[in-house]
Amino acid sequence: MSDPLDQLPPMVAEAIRVGLAFAASGGSPLTTIANEIAQAVIDSRAPQERVEMRPAYNWTCPECGRDNFQRSILAEASDEDLHEHGIEPGDPEIGAWQTYPRRVTCEHCEREFEAMGFGQDNEEDEPC
Ligand SMILES: [Zn+2]
Numbered sequence: 001m002s003d004p005l006d007q008l009p010p011m012v013a014e015a016i017r018v019g020l021a022f023a024a025s026g027g028s029p030l031t032t033i034a035n036e037i038a039q040a041v042i043d044s045r046a047p048q049e050r051v052e053m054r055p056a057y058n059w060t061c062p063e064c065g066r067d068n069f070q071r072s073i074l075a076e077a078s079d080e081d082l083h084e085h086g087i088e089p090g091d092p093e094i095g096a097w098q099t100y101p102r103r104v105t106c107e108h109c110e111r112e113f114e115a116m117g118f119g120q121d122n123e124e125d126e127p128c
Helices: 010-024 029-045 079-084
Strands: 056-060 067-071 073-075 097-099 103-105 112-114
Touching: 010 029
Parallel strands: none
Antiparallel strands: 056 067, 073 097, 103 112
16 A cells, blocks of 8 residues: 555655654644745755855945946955965955946946045045
8 A cells, every 4th residue: 555645745745754753752743744844845945056246336326316336346366465465365354355446337327427435535535
């Protein structure tokens, strides 16, 4: 005779098997089954691929007030370069070296602006 659980979707059958095993030791099978199914659904919806996050800049257009996102320019540094600056290669505390473009254009109203660093005010000289 075949197992009636074999007629169910594998995820549900497995949850019921875990619930029945838990019931055999005096636990509540329904709670266990519900938890197992919920976890299986959560797991099945988890993204399967990973993407690398790159740092980016965002700025607010003074003309139209809308936010823009700007790719950063990431610098590659060799182990020798890092050592020269007193940094141990592979140190997880060290982030990426990034810089921003000199000019940016609002993607909404197409007005162009000169870029300045975070915390820098208009009176200061532009970065070298
Ligand atoms: Zn704008």
